[in-house]
Amino acid sequence: MSPRSIITSAINWASIQRSCSNRCALRNSWPFKTHSMKTLPPEEILRVLIRARLRSINGKDLPDWHSRLLAHELAQPTPALRQLVDKLTRPIYKRLLELIGAMIGLPPSDDNPRLCAISVVGQVLAYVLPGPLLTEIWPELRMTPERVERIADHIADFSLSYLQDFRSKHGMMTPARKRMVSK
Numbered sequence: 678m679s680p681r682s683i684i685t686s687a688i689n690w691a692s693i694q695r696s697c698s699n700r701c702a703l704r705n706s707w708p709f710k711t712h713s714m715k716t717l718p719p720e721e722i723l724r725v726l727i728r729a730r731l732r733s734i735n736g737k738d739l740p741d742w743h744s745r746l747l748a749h750e751l752a753q754p755t756p757a758l759r760q761l762v763d764k765l766t767r768p769i770y771k772r773l774l775e776l777i778g779a780m781i782g783l784p785p786s787d788d789n790p791r792l793c794a795i796s797v798v799g800q801v802l803a804y805v806l807p808g809p810l811l812t813e814i815w816p817e818l819r820m821t822p823e824r825v826e827r828i829a830d831h832i833a834d835f836s837l838s839y840l841q842d843f844r845s846k847h848g849m850m851t852p853a854r855k856r857m858v859s860k
Contacts, residue, residue, distance in 0.1 A: 719780045723777075723837065727801065727833050731825050731829045732829075747761070781844055781847070789843070797832065797836050
């Protein structure tokens with residue numbers, strides 16, 4: 678490991694630690710943990726989850742360095758990426774897998790909930806880390822609170838449409854059908 682990468686890793690690790698401590702409230706107030714969320718249908722929970730992620734990531738309280746750090750870690754990973762994933766991303770992803778798995782009648786470990794969860798995450802990340810590509814193809818895009826709400830609705834509608842289609846095609850999952858669908 679070069680001296681530059683060691684310094685970059687140390688800076689990234691310190692930034693992640695700051696971010697994690699600032700974001701613990703978000704992780705601990707995850708929509709699944711509130712009493713009112715337990716009474717909502719899974720589809721509405723997914724909508725709340727998507728909206729919460731877009732709002733928190735695009736919120737005014739989140740410094741610009743957070744997006745730059747995440748973009749850097751995705752482009753040129755350092756050892757700090759594992760901490761970012763373990764502290765922030767994995768708990769959210771695990772809950773998303775459980776929710777989607779329950780919605781389509783498959784265990785979270787099955788490929789189908791994983792593919793769906795990654796699709797939802799990918800749609801959110803497309804707006805979180807737009808970079809030059811999104812700026813070039815949609816230069817007038819401004820992430821106003823209204824736009825964030827519209828994007829959250831679109832991602833939820835798009836994702837729920839597929840999940841409903843999956844359920845209608847595959848119906849109730851028996852163990853034999855689960856094996857067929859997972860192939």
